[in-house]
Amino acid sequence: MNTTVAFILAAAALAGLAIAPLFLNAYGIGLLVGMTGYVVLASAWAMFSGPTRYVSLATVAFFGIGAYTVAVLSETLPYPLVLLCACAIGLTVALIVGLSTLRLAGIYFVIFTFGLAELIRQLVTWYEVNVTGTLGRYIFLPFEGIHIYWQLLALAAATLLLSWWINRSRLGLALRAVGDDEVVAAHAGINVSRAKLMLFALSATIITLVGAIQAPRWVYVEPAIVFNPTISFLTLIMALLGGATRLWGPALGAIPLFLLFEWLSANFPNYFSIILGVFFIGIVFFLPQGVLAKIEGLRRPARKAPPENKERSGAA
Amino acid sequence: MSQTVLRRAFLRSVSAFGAAALFLSAMSEGAVAQDDRTSVRIGYAVSLSGANAGGAGITTIPNYRLWVEDVNAAGGLLLPDGSRLPIEVIEYDDRSSSEEAVRAVERLATQDEVDFILPPWGTGFNLAIAPLMARAGYPQIAVTAVTDRAPEFVERWPSSFWLLGGGADYSTALAAVMAEARDAGAINNQVAMISVADGFGIDLVNAARPALTEAGFELVYDEVFPVGTSDFSTILNEARATTADSFVAFSYPPHTFALMQQAQVVDYSPPLFYLGVGAGFPVFQNMNAENVEGVMSLGGIDPNNPLNAAYRERHQEVIGAPADYWASVITYSSLQMLQQAIERVGLDREAVTQELATGTFETAAGTIMLENNQLRDLWWVGQWQGGTFVGVAPTDREGASAPQLPKPGWN
Incomplete structure (x- = not known):
């Protein structure tokens, strides 16, 4: 019954959010676009990294692929097809990367994913310089903030629904087992590689779509603009703040952090980077499991907290 | 995750959405009354941090500050009726990100309701904000944007001006x-x-x-x-x-x-x-x-050119560093153009755009007259x-x- 109620409430919230921009000015819509974008990014990131505890910094690699696909194809293909192409490219890259690297664990995976973003950026640059002979690309699509917001909102709903479904499925159980102990999971008969690969590809495809949907807002893209590593870091810290293992965790991390960053950059533009850094450190030190887990921990002090060492690895 | 937890998590998130909505509505009340104005509000979002901060810090920001200082030292912007209004600056950091630049301009246009928006540093950022500026009716006097496609952009966004050639x-x-x-x-x-x-x-x-x-x-x-x-x-x-x-x-x-x-x-x-x-x-x-x-x-x-020499001296004096020899003087001159256009036609943005496109301006870089919204008389x-x-x-x-x-x- 609770699930039904939750679904009805979620649908109502979604409807409310869908009509919200009709009452807001351009800046309000801009805020919603940015916020929804990060909710999707953080949720998609947590879809893979939450249960498996593989910390990925490749977010911007896929985000950038999406944006670039739109830039390259927006004048030759109808928009829905462009989005499909972006999905296909993101998925293909994720499968190739996943197949070759999901054997890496811990810090090696983190470093690899960080390098992946840079690798793709350099590849795009190399291609543009040597093959097409131009670097900046233009996206002239007739979208305003509100259109982009609606697309992102739909994607957010789909992402959360998918996360919810995966959590309840055998795949989700398998992934949690992998996160707890990969060797044990393998011995329990879980096809570890397949499970990880599927989730990585799914998460990467959603991230690719976010980049593709948001790109028309910038009109002009070049590798330095779309492969901005800050996006990876922000996504990570938002998901960690909310709690990467919870369904609503990433969203709950993304919304307050996004609004905080917005408030900071409007009021303290000169100290933004310093405050951001302090925040990163604070979250990792004080909320390694995220806000949701912390609140639950406070509410149920009698229940023992889970063993420390496992929790640490999730936030490393 | 048990269903109770799920529901609790969900309720919490609903209240978070509510809080966000409240925040938004609170922010939209920040509009200023247009009557009894005591200042001209001028806003800009430039890269104060990130990859573009170096270029913006040499060419764009010092000249914005110098100009505001110069205008306010003279008592403010001169209006057609002979009165003067001081400039009130709203400065944001786009953190070298297009998305931030776009949102900052949305904030300037609809939240702060500034009278004029000065352009950011860099070709990409000027293009990113161009559709917004055109839609909101703000003239965009892009300086640090070297592009061969300026004629096409002018056609697309008639209130955009491109001052540094291709x-x-x-x-x-x-x-x-x-x-x-x-x-x-x-x-x-x-x-x-x-x-x-x-x-x-x-x-x-x-x-x-x-x-x-x-x-x-x-x-x-x-x-x-x-x-x-x-x-x-x-x-x-x-x-x-x-x-x-x-x-x-x-x-x-x-x-x-x-x-x-x-x-x-x-x-x-x-x-x-x-x-x-x-x-x-x-x-x-x-x-x-x-x-x-x-x-x-x-x-x-x-x-x-004595005007240019005077400008360079003033730059050194106020900013504490000499101006660069390429885009600095054009940046300052673009602001002088805006200043003179306001002096002639007032604060109406459409009239200012029209004046910028057709007028002749005496600036630190010499006499400027734009051709098809572009400055072609450059070194x-x-x-x-x-x-x-x-x-x-x-x-x-x-x-x-x-x-x-x-x-x-x-x-």
Whole structure:
């Protein structure tokens, strides 16, 4: 019954959010676009990294692929097809990367994913310089903030629904087992590689779509603009703040952090980077499991907290 | 996750959405009353941090601050009725991100309801905000955006103005200067050319290749180097091993500084030495002292223009650093254009846009009249001569200095 109620409430919230921009000015819509974008990014990131505890910094690699696909194809293909192409490219890259690297664990995976973003950026640059002979690309699509917001909102709903479904499925159980102990999971008969690969590809495809949907807002893209590593870091810290293992965790991390960053950059533009850094450190030190887990921990002090060492690895 | 937890999590998130909605509605009440105005609100979002902070910090931000200081020191912006209103500045950081730049402009236009918005630094960021500026009816006087597609952009966004020309302008002017020097016997017809694998370098080199070939030059060395390059000794040695008299580098400031230093180390001093962005920066002169003599680059000034000299003195005095020799004076002049347009037609944005497009303005860079919303009267090639970076091309422009080639050797 609770699930039904939750679904009805979620649908109502979604409807409310869908009509919200009709009452807001351009800046309000801009805020919603940015916020929804990060909710999707953080949720998609947590879809893979939450249960498996593989910390990925490749977010911007896929985000950038999406944006670039739109830039390259927006004048030759109808928009829905462009989005499909972006999905296909993101998925293909994720499968190739996943197949070759999901054997890496811990810090090696983190470093690899960080390098992946840079690798793709350099590849795009190399291609543009040597093959097409131009670097900046233009996206002239007739979208305003509100259109982009609606697309992102739909994607957010789909992402959360998918996360919810995966959590309840055998795949989700398998992934949690992998996160707890990969060797044990393998011995329990879980096809570890397949499970990880599927989730990585799914998460990467959603991230690719976010980049593709948001790109028309910038009109002009070049590798330095779309492969901005800050996006990876922000996504990570938002998901960690909310709690990467919870369904609503990433969203709950993304919304307050996004609004905080917005408030900071409007009021303290000169100290933004310093405050951001302090925040990163604070979250990792004080909320390694995220806000949701912390609140639950406070509410149920009698229940023992889970063993420390496992929790640490999730936030490393 | 149990269903209770799920529901609790969900309820919590609903309240978070509610809080966000409250936050939004609270923020939308920040509108200002238009009557009884006591100031003119001018906003801008420039890269105060991130990858673009270097360029914005040299060319854009100091000139915005200098102009505001100058105007307010004089009692404010003069309006058609003879009254004056001081400028109130709203400054944001776009953190070198397009998304932030777009949102900052949305905030300026609809939240802060500023009267005018000054453009950000860089081609990409000017393009990112162009649709918004046009839709909200703000004139966009883009300075630090070098683009060959300006005519197309003007058609798309009629309230946009493009003041720094396109890559092809700079390259073809350089080819013309070189052809003249070759015909005078100062250099041979071979060129060693390198360019950075990034937007600006590519634009310039793509235009330079055909322009140089057409002018009868032979490209004996043509290399593209990645943005992250810091060691140019191999490139410089290879260029030196050729018989070319001309070395042309379409580079960004870090490369420009490195190339200049390393060319002195390997003692490579070709008769024509052209470097990209950064050679007109004051720090370039400080680092290389009298060795800058004869080095060519983009931009330049007319050393005999008293208005420009006064501007440079004022820049030094207020900002504490000299102005750069390329886009700085154009940035300041663009603000003077805005100031004079407001003086003539008031604060109505549409009228100001119209005036900017059709009026004639007296600025630190001389008399400016835009053609099809673009400034075409620019120094395409400049050269360090006697401690000043002077404009040498177009050669027929008033105040042009004659290029001095061959360049003297390093000291």
